[in-house]
Amino acid sequence: MADSSDTQTSPATSGRVVPVLFTATIFLSASLLFFVQPLFTKIVLPYIGGAPAVWTTAMLFFQTVLIAGYLYAHLSTKYLPVIGQVSLHLVLWAFALAFLPLSIASGWSFDPDRSIATQTLVLFALGVGLPFAVLSANAPLIQSWYAKSDGPSADDPYFLYGASNLGSLSALLAFPLIAEPLFGATQIGWGWAAGFVALGLFLGLSGLAARKGKADTPPESTAPTEAPKLQDYAWWLFLAFIPSSLMLAVTTKISTDVGSFPLIWVLPLALYLLTFVLTFTNKPLIKGELLRWMMVIGVAVFGVFMIGLTFSVSVPIIVVLLLAFFFIALNAHKILYDARPGKDNLTIFYVTMSVGGALGGLFNSLIAPNIFADIHEARITILCAAALFFVKAARPTLNSIARAVLLGGLVVSPIMFGSVFQDVVETEHLIILMIVLFLVMVILGNRNATLVTVVTTMALLFGALLSSADMVFKDRSFFGSHKVRNDDDIRLYTNGTTVHGAQFVSDLDAERPRPLYYYHIDGPMGQVMNSDFAAQSSDIGIVGLGVGALACFAQPGQSWQFYEIDVMVDQIARNPELFTFMSKCAGDAPTHLGDARIVLEQQTDTKYDILVIDAYSSDAVPIHLTTNEAIALYRDRLKPGGVLVMHISNRYYDISLPLGRSAADLGLAARIQRFRGTPGKPESTPSAVVIMAKDEQSLTEFDTDDRWQVLESDGKRIWTDDFANLLSILY
Numbered sequence: 127m128a129d130s131s132d133t134q135t136s137p138a139t140s141g142r143v144v145p146v147l148f149t150a151t152i153f154l155s156a157s158l159l160f161f162v163q164p165l166f167t168k169i170v171l172p173y174i175g176g177a178p179a180v181w182t183t184a185m186l187f188f189q190t191v192l193i194a195g196y197l198y199a200h201l202s203t204k205y206l207p208v209i210g211q212v213s214l215h216l217v218l219w220a221f222a223l224a225f226l227p228l229s230i231a232s233g234w235s236f237d238p239d240r241s242i243a244t245q246t247l248v249l250f251a252l253g254v255g256l257p258f259a260v261l262s263a264n265a266p267l268i269q270s271w272y273a274k275s276d277g278p279s280a281d282d283p284y285f286l287y288g289a290s291n292l293g294s295l296s297a298l299l300a301f302p303l304i305a306e307p308l309f310g311a312t313q314i315g316w317g318w319a320a321g322f323v324a325l326g327l328f329l330g331l332s333g334l335a336a337r338k339g340k341a342d343t344p345p346e347s348t349a350p351t352e353a354p355k356l357q358d359y360a361w362w363l364f365l366a367f368i369p370s371s372l373m374l375a376v377t378t379k380i381s382t383d384v385g386s387f388p389l390i391w392v393l394p395l396a397l398y399l400l401t402f403v404l405t406f407t408n409k410p411l412i413k414g415e416l417l418r419w420m421m422v423i424g425v426a427v428f429g430v431f432m433i434g435l436t437f438s439v440s441v442p443i444i445v446v447l448l449l450a451f452f453f454i455a456l457n458a459h460k461i462l463y464d465a466r467p468g469k470d471n472l473t474i475f476y477v478t479m480s481v482g483g484a485l486g487g488l489f490n491s492l493i494a495p496n497i498f499a500d501i502h503e504a505r506i507t508i509l510c511a512a513a514l515f516f517v518k519a520a521r522p523t524l525n526s527i528a529r530a531v532l533l534g535g536l537v538v539s540p541i542m543f544g545s546v547f548q549d550v551v552e553t554e555h556l557i558i559l560m561i562v563l564f565l566v567m568v569i570l571g572n573r574n575a576t577l578v579t580v581v582t583t584m585a586l587l588f589g590a591l592l593s594s595a596d597m598v599f600k601d602r603s604f605f606g607s608h609k610v611r612n613d614d615d616i617r618l619y620t621n622g623t624t625v626h627g628a629q630f631v632s633d634l635d636a637e638r639p640r641p642l643y644y645y646h647i648d649g650p651m652g653q654v655m656n657s658d659f660a661a662q663s664s665d666i667g668i669v670g671l672g673v674g675a676l677a678c679f680a681q682p683g684q685s686w687q688f689y690e691i692d693v694m695v696d697q698i699a700r701n702p703e704l705f706t707f708m709s710k711c712a713g714d715a716p717t718h719l720g721d722a723r724i725v726l727e728q729q730t731d732t733k734y735d736i737l738v739i740d741a742y743s744s745d746a747v748p749i750h751l752t753t754n755e756a757i758a759l760y761r762d763r764l765k766p767g768g769v770l771v772m773h774i775s776n777r778y779y780d781i782s783l784p785l786g787r788s789a790a791d792l793g794l795a796a797r798i799q800r801f802r803g804t805p806g807k808p809e810s811t812p813s814a815v816v817i818m819a820k821d822e823q824s825l826t827e828f829d830t831d832d833r834w835q836v837l838e839s840d841g842k843r844i845w846t847d848d849f850a851n852l853l854s855i856l857y
Contacts, residue, residue, distance in 0.1 A: 144276065
């Protein structure tokens with residue numbers, strides 16, 4: 127009787143326990159995966175700096191290992207029985223324990239004479255390679271194991287991918303909002319290590335559940351499923367590429383054309399993950415015609431943003447753009463979920479998805495910056511998204527995909543080419559083109575195509591009326607688009623809405639151009655550089671070149687050296703057809719290219735009377751240039767009696783707080799001036815500057831000006847390479 131009862135209740139118990147176990151396992155794994163990327167980046171940043179070659183290589187490393195993990199999961203499930211899969215994976219997990227806690231490999235040091243890319247790959251491989259690979263394989267592997275268990279919906283385990291992305295989303299928000307404000311990297315690393323150890327237990331239990339389920343069913347008893355065709359792989363790649371590429375394009379668009387915003391990179395990525403949670407389920411909250419109309423709205427909104435208009439910083443603007451991205455990504459991922467294969471081809475489906483996502487990242491981060499002068503990758507991705515209007519089948523043929531892309535290109539051609547060719551093609555000709563396209567779509571009788579054509583045509587006309595014709599220079603680097611334009615008598619160098627420098631057009635032929643904005647003679651930077659102390663100084667170092675405005679404070683006989691991470695900034699500053707500060711005032715002064723902290727650490731014999739740190743003039747904060755270790759480095763690069771000058775103007779962060787703490791800890795005299803100026807006036811722009819010296823006597827001249835106030839420490843936790851809390855210094 128007892129045995130019979132136990133047998134009858136066993137399936138019910140399994141139906142409750144097994145899905146909870148697998149959901150918890152995949153949730154924990156995804157959380158660890160998304161925690162380890164910002165964690166290890168935080169650990170290595172002081173050692174390798176922020177040069178573009180470092181971060182493109184790091185991104186390439188993570189994406190390559192992710193694909194390798196998915197491929198390993200596919201091959202494992204294809205050629206090994208369940209017990210073999212579980213055993214192999216647990217062995218790899220055990221080997222990965224040797225990497226804990228995460229740290230820089232013993233004996234590793236940066237070598238300036240070797241390839242940065244090679245050193246970065248070695249550093250990441252030795253520091254986090256195997257643990258990241260094990261975590262990368264878990265999403266498809268765990269779902270495959272669940273398909274072999276006796277849990278509910280085992281025949282369609284894709285719902286677990288929603289749980290995986292929920293774990294990723296949780297980690298994404300928890301790291302900057304909870305872990306980083308409360309703990310240092312070392313403490314976070316130990317917590318992550320504990321989670322990775324616990325994951326081994328969950329993996330073992332999940333593997334055991336799979337082994338006790340359907341794993342022993344002979345293959346002959348299961349009807350074979352149709353193998354994916356080339357068109358299926360192409361469709362999955364296409365659908366995975368669109369949201370991945372658009373997510374990065376939105377992040378770039380917001381941070382450059384709308385304005386930098388605290389933790390702005392978190393928002394698009396969080397929405398990207400949320401779309402997986404909402405769509406990879408048998409009970410989607412949004413579906414059908416409503417989802418398609420949301421897609422139309424998303425494409426229309428991007429039409430407005432892609433026609434060359436510049437928007438002022440505002441929360442509504444950011445929200446509208448993010449919602450448009452969310453609508454498009456939601457639709458693409460819903461179509462991707464509907465196109466999923468049976469459970470037998472689950473792992474190859476995820477391999478293809480990961481490749482599509484990686485292609486989006488590589489296209490936006492590596493390819494587009496090298497071939498486009500503007501953010502054209504967003505236009506190309508919108509073209510791909512518009513193609514989804516014209517695909518009806520869940521498994522379209524290659525011909526139908528190509529036809530859809532062609533039609534999508536016709537529909538969104540105003541977005542693609544409107545602002546690009548407005549300077550070389552008459553607006554009237556573009557209007558005629560749009561009318562022809564509209565008539566073609568009406569004749570074809572495609573309602574969605576006609577609607578989108580009308581919307582984008584209106585966007586083009588609106589943009590044509592408001593677009594600027596005063597562009598002097600436009601190009602792009604790893605750090606974003608660079609634009610030089612004339613605004614009446616002022617030539618502005620901008621990256622989005624951030625002005626990095628300016629010069630009077632009438633000064634282009636002047637023997638000594640007048641510094642403007644933050645560097646005007648009445649502001650705190652100008653006060654320091656125009657002081658008697660500066661006039662008597664012989665060696666000046668400037669971190670952050672801009673347009674080189676500070677160079678025109680140089681005096682005969684002085685030695686000036688500049689430090690700049692972006693080679694294009696140096697090219698712009700030294701081009702006399704754009705700006706003449708450098709050519710007129712410091713043409714022979716060298717520029718040391720690379721991350722300033724790394725370069726300064728290598729220049730052990732270099733000492734300055736004045737060292738200017740001007741890396742804070744945009745709204746992003748390079749934390750590794752602000753920590754206690756960084757300030758100590760700057761102090762060591764000063765001559766006796768030398769002065770450290772730190773430009774800290776920022777709309778969101780009060781950078782004086784960590785600087786005040788470091789000054790007190792390192793025994794430095796510190797002063798601050800918050801210059802009110804006149805907002806919008808180039809000769810009197812508001813700014814904030816901190817000056818430091820090894821002793822009080824070195825600041826005597828500035829103490830006679832009551833605009834300079836003593837910078838006191840607030841007594842809170844000092845920022846170090848191990849701990850820094852950006853949220854704590856928000857205004």
